Amino acid sequence: xxxxxxxxxxxxxxxxxxxxxxxxxxxxxxxxxxxxxxxxxxxxxxxxxxxxxxxxxxxxxxxxxxxxxxxxxxxxxxxxxxxxxxxxxxxxxxxxxxxxxxxxxxxxxxxxxxxxxxxxxxxxxxxxxxxxxxxxxxxxxxxxxxxxxxxxxxxxxxxxxxxxxxxxxxxxxxxxxxxxxxxxxxxxxxxxxxxxxxxxxxxxxxxxxxxxxxxxxxxxxxxxxxxxxxxxxxxxxxxxxxxxxxxxxxxxxxxxxxxxxxxxxxxxxxxxxxxxxxxxxxxxxxxxxxxxxxxxxxxxxxxxxxxxxxxxxxxxxxxxxxxxxxxxxxxxxxxxxxxxxxxxxxxxxxxxxxxxxxxxxxxxxxxxxxxxxxxxxxxxxxxxxxxxxxxxxxxxxxxxxxxxxxxxxxxxxxxxxxxxxxxxxxxxxxxxxxxxxxxxxxxxxxxxxxxxxxxxxxxxxxxxxxxxxxxxxxxxxxxxxxxxxxxxxxxxxxxxxxxxxxxxxxxxx
Numbered sequence: 001x002x003x004x005x006x007x008x009x010x011x012x013x014x015x016x017x018x019x020x021x022x023x024x025x026x027x028x029x030x031x032x033x034x035x036x037x038x039x040x041x042x043x044x045x046x047x048x049x050x051x052x053x054x055x056x057x058x059x060x061x062x063x064x065x066x067x068x069x070x071x072x073x074x075x076x077x078x079x080x081x082x083x084x085x086x087x088x089x090x091x092x093x094x095x096x097x098x099x100x101x102x103x104x105x106x107x108x109x110x111x112x113x114x115x116x117x118x119x120x121x122x123x124x125x126x127x128x129x130x131x132x133x134x135x136x137x138x139x140x141x142x143x144x145x146x147x148x149x150x151x152x153x154x155x156x157x158x159x160x161x162x163x164x165x166x167x168x169x170x171x172x173x174x175x176x177x178x179x180x181x182x183x184x185x186x187x188x189x190x191x192x193x194x195x196x197x198x199x200x201x202x203x204x205x206x207x208x209x210x211x212x213x214x215x216x217x218x219x220x221x222x223x224x225x226x227x228x229x230x231x232x233x234x235x236x237x238x239x240x241x242x243x244x245x246x247x248x249x250x251x252x253x254x255x256x257x258x259x260x261x262x263x264x265x266x267x268x269x270x271x272x273x274x275x276x277x278x279x280x281x282x283x284x285x286x287x288x289x290x291x292x293x294x295x296x297x298x299x300x301x302x303x304x305x306x307x308x309x310x311x312x313x314x315x316x317x318x319x320x321x322x323x324x325x326x327x328x329x330x331x332x333x334x335x336x337x338x339x340x341x342x343x344x345x346x347x348x349x350x351x352x353x354x355x356x357x358x359x360x361x362x363x364x365x366x367x368x369x370x371x372x373x374x375x376x377x378x379x380x381x382x383x384x385x386x387x388x389x390x391x392x393x394x395x396x397x398x399x400x401x402x403x404x405x406x407x408x409x410x411x412x413x414x415x416x417x418x419x420x421x422x423x424x425x426x427x428x429x430x431x432x433x434x435x436x437x438x439x440x441x442x443x444x445x446x447x448x449x450x451x452x453x454x455x456x457x458x459x460x461x462x463x464x465x466x467x468x469x470x471x472x473x474x475x476x477x478x479x480x481x482x483x484x485x486x487x488x489x490x491x492x493x494x495x496x497x498x499x500x501x502x503x504x505x506x507x508x509x
């Protein structure tokens with residue numbers, strides 16, 4: 001069981017982590033290790049934060065390299081969108097074909113970060129195609145999201161996804177089919193059991209404009225092949241509705257809605273979140289899953305922390321105070337049922353869970369970021385919106401508890417280190433005084449989300465003039481100028497001069 005450290009929390013942990021992750025990184029193909037390679041997102045998020053904090057372009061370039069490689073390789077489904085679970089090789093070419101909801105939720109958000117930093121259209125396309133896949137293949141009629149899609153179909157792994165040249169020619173014809181095969185590296189000998197996993201890795205060396213032109217030209221071909229693929233036996237789908245994974249995807253849709261300005265993404269997120277609140281948050285307790293319209297099993301720490309995160313994201317996206325109130329209620333459930341009053345930090349299971357030989361309290365990331373890291377992030381964000389010091393204190397207790405882990409295993413503690421970065425740097429708190437639905441207000445909000453600002457809290461106060469609502473500490477003393485939507489950027493309790501143009505806000509960020 002971890003023990004809290006009396007050593008002060010400092011940037012030294014972050015500096016060490018940046019150096020260590022840079023040392024472990026595969027600078028040729030991206031990722032960590034030689035293979036199989038998993039698309040682990042927390043280390044990439046940490047590297048981007050360090051790149052900004054230390055002005056280290058190498059760390060940023062490494063992350064962008066991996067994003068480009070994964071999107072070009074067979075890990076990505078070039079016809080249907082979405083990412084497979086992992087690559088069996090070290091070059092992202094041949095995947096294990098299962099698709100997991102939690103992977104795609106995390107990858108949407110890191111590709112949005114890539115787009116914010118570069119404006120590369122390929123990154124935007126990956127986000128759009130992945131979310132389209134989730135809507136098309138992974139969405140329950142009532143709006144929640146299914147857990148996974150299997151690797152096997154028709155008795156063979158990957159059978160649904162692989163191609164032979166003749167199959168492509170029969171759908172596209174010789175000329176277009178030949179161009180498609182050249183671009184997506186489809187050959188007679190194949191790259192997977194005599195067939196071909198589509199990939200465009202050999203085209204990465206081409207100028208971005210040339211790649212974009214070819215991709216645009218081949219878009220109708222991809223649509224035709226996707227239509228033809230639908231005639232095959234589909235992989236089975238795991239239709240469990242898990243609270244944590246659903247909440248992660250809600251946050252991904254909301255991030256994309258705010259960044260790209262697509263209203264349908266917000267609608268999809270709110271439908272799923274309503275489903276979770278109706279069925280998975282019962283009598284002040286978060287359930288692990290929803291079965292037949294009823295919440296089942298005590299939630300784990302991940303379920304509670306991610307649901308609180310999704311609610312905070314919904315509050316930022318909509319400015320509906322009710323979402324913030326619900327986030328506070330879930331956070332209170334977390335503290336009441338998972339928090340260790342003696343040593344600090346959160347147990348993975350609730351206090352009234354069945355008795356275990358060893359009750360886990362972990363800060364190590366696995367397929368998803370550690371529940372303690374997510375909880376720390378929730379506390380820090382709640383502190384920004386509510387001003388309640390106890391949330392900030394809880395976050396500090398979590399981080400001090402896992403200081404040794406952050407030192408010894410930066411890769412495995414990357415999500416905690418991201419929370420440490422927020423704790424030490426303090427967020428940029430962006431306040432927009434103006435009514436939601438006003439075009440200028442919405443442009444201001446989108447501007448705030450289109451810049452890469454890793455530690456960010458956005459509050460929109462729907463008051464056209466006058467002093468902000470007193471229940472939001474961030475808004476106190478702020479006004480709209482001449483009735484126009486007006487933005488402020490604050491950090492460490494110091495605020496910028498008010499601005500009324502999106503370009504001025506962008507300059508402040």
